[in-house]
Amino acid sequence: xNKVSIVIPCYNEEKNLNRGVxxxxxxxxxxxxxxxxxxxxxxxxxxxxxxxxxxxxQKHEGFLLLNLPHxxxxxxxxxxxxxxxxxxxxxxxxxxxxxxxxxxxxxxHFKKDYDIVIGSRGLKxxxxxxxxxxxxxxxxQLRGLFLLREIKDTQCGFKMLKTxxxxxxFPLLAAIKNPAKGNEGWRVGAFDVELLFIxxxxxxKIKEVKVNWHDEDESDTKGQGQSRFIRESIDMAKEIMRVKxxxxxxxxxxx
Numbered sequence: 630x631n632k633v634s635i636v637i638p639c640y641n642e643e644k645n646l647n648r649g650v651x652x653x654x655x656x657x658x659x660x661x662x663x664x665x666x667x668x669x670x671x672x673x674x675x676x677x678x679x680x681x682x683x684x685x686x687q688k689h690e691g692f693l694l695l696n697l698p699h700x701x702x703x704x705x706x707x708x709x710x711x712x713x714x715x716x717x718x719x720x721x722x723x724x725x726x727x728x729x730x731x732x733x734x735x736x737x738h739f740k741k742d743y744d745i746v747i748g749s750r751g752l753k754x755x756x757x758x759x760x761x762x763x764x765x766x767x768x769x770q771l772r773g774l775f776l777l778r779e780i781k782d783t784q785c786g787f788k789m790l791k792t793x794x795x796x797x798x799f800p801l802l803a804a805i806k807n808p809a810k811g812n813e814g815w816r817v818g819a820f821d822v823e824l825l826f827i828x829x830x831x832x833x834k835i836k837e838v839k840v841n842w843h844d845e846d847e848s849d850t851k852g853q854g855q856s857r858f859i860r861e862s863i864d865m866a867k868e869i870m871r872v873k874x875x876x877x878x879x880x881x882x883x884x
Contacts, residue, residue, distance in 0.1 A: 634709075636713065637721060638709070643677045645725075654725070710796065718792045719787070783819075787842075
């Protein structure tokens with residue numbers, strides 16, 4: 630029987646929480662045969678998110694709130710993974726744009742000796758603003774020129790790993806080894822690219838699986854929409870080039 634730890638990063642998710650996303654997660658999980666735990670890792674939210682999550686956890690067994698200092702999405706995903714107690718760990722977004730039920734598409738592949746199974750949104754981003762759709766196309770084309778050409782979607786926030794693989798790979802990420810200080814707002818970055826590249830370099834088997842996705846994010850307190858997207862896009866482009874430079878220098882061959 631599968632045993633899965635589910636990590637949900639949280640930063641100023643009050644509106645998504647108020648529309649009942651955790652209830653959706655619980656209603657799905659309570660009907661499943663596999664063993665599970667849900668770790669909600671809060672990134673120093675400044676709204677009512679911690680209060681809402683705490684109240685939910687107190688009423689629902691198997692849910693845990695993990696309060697962490699502000700550091701961005703990677704920081705809280707890694708914080709949750711370190712707390713994971715089951716052999717498989719999934720990280721998924723609070724807004725549930727990819728509903729948790731899509732986990733059923735990922736689980737069978739671990740019986741086929743895959744170490745990492747990632748969700749893929751395909752080429753279309755339903756419900757996303759046009760600028761994000763166009764930006765996503767540009768990002769995929771740029772990333773494909775340099776890294777992980779065989780993977781269509783590195784950025785879908787729905788990834789499952791063997792916990793042992795996650796705990797071996799995440800500490801090798803540059804932002805984990807050298808965390809940035811003074812971050813403000815919700816910092817996402819392109820850590821997924823480096824994570825998958827490192828895992829591939831270590832010899833771990835990666836499977837990409839098409840999942841249902843529709844933009845359901847109602848949060849408007851993570852930062853300015855379009856301006857934040859432009860800033861993140863620039864950071865992601867820099868991240869791709871940094872990973873490529875490290876690869877050419879042979880730095881990943883040492884891990």
